[in-house]
């Protein structure tokens with residue numbers, strides 16, 4: 163097939179200023195040129211590089227009921243989530259024992275298409291149950307999760323089982339969090355990812371009590387972990403003496419090839435260390451709100467220059483997979499926190515595109531329109547006069563078409 167030119171009222175390549183009446187030429191799934199003038203496919207509205215959802219769990223799309231409730235804390239949500247996940251049964255993270263409780267494959271497919279229909283063309287999708295590895299037009303990278311292992315269970319058979327599930331898949335590795343895995347397992351997950359040349363991802367500072375847990379092995383998270391009967395080193399040793407980011411760093415996890423989800427309760431010390439390591443934080447403000455948590459300190463992260471991206475998290479903790487709704491929430495938070503940069507809208511749309519690409523190690527490939535990049539973009543029926551602002555404030559629910567690898571995969 164020869165080249166096809168898509169034009170729009172305004173084009174946001176995320177590689178330069180907005181182009182009024184701009185166009186994108188695509189061939190063999192790639193962008194071959196950016197220019198101006200009407201093409202054979204013309205769209206009224208704003209054409210923007212495909213959005214990148216930097217943190218979600220698409221399999222939990224089938225657990226949306228859990229995300230529609232109201233919670234007092236992360237620990238409260240965790241309890242309800244686990245009950246639902248195990249369908250009231252005794253909690254076990256052994257995949258063989260929980261198989262069949264939910265249709266993870268259906269959840270993952272539904273979730274991928276909800277992303278695509280709202281302009282997201284790539285995602286960091288955390289897969290807990292292997293049925294949730296699905297093939298859809300959604301790009302990005304799936305990450306296989308490690309959760310619940312002690313150092314002993316990991317050595318006994320956890321590691322071997324994990325590697326068998328991972329097989330030859332092109333997938334990243336996602337140790338769940340500092341409080342759901344033992345110290346040696348966290349360290350080994352970093353070793354495994356680097357051996358395989360793949361990406362790392364972990365939840366960090368989602369609970370207000372994580373700092374107490376990593377420093378002294380006490381507090382509400384320690385109680386939660388004790389209730390799971392997980393004899394982790396941090397509980398035995400009275401903590402690591404280190405704040406959450408420093409704890410992960412001491413285990414070799416942080417680096418530009420690792421990104422974090424949430425980062426709500428980070429101290430200035432954590433933020434400085436993450437900047438130094440080039441570790442991106444995927445902010446998921448609507449999920450934080452559902453769990454009754456504070457929002458992340460966007461103003462501080464922006465002022466200090468931490469690399470950020472945007473995620474929706476899953477429908478088990480968020481009202482939708484529409485990434486621009488999280489961008490709008492971040493804008494509100496930043497303004498409320500006193501952020502006064504007139505370029506805030508552009509900066510947040512960059513976080514939802516370029517920032518996500520960086521988080522996944524796919525810079526220049528996704529989240530940008532320039533020759534050589536994947537021809538992934540979306541059209542939004544919003545006011546084209548201030549395109550960044552229109553998308554940031556009103557883009558949610560306004561996607562009218564999505565193009566992946568140069569193909570129109572969905573259009574209203």
Ligand SMILES: [Zn+2]
Pocket residue numbers: 217218219365423475476
């Ligand atoms: Zn998550």
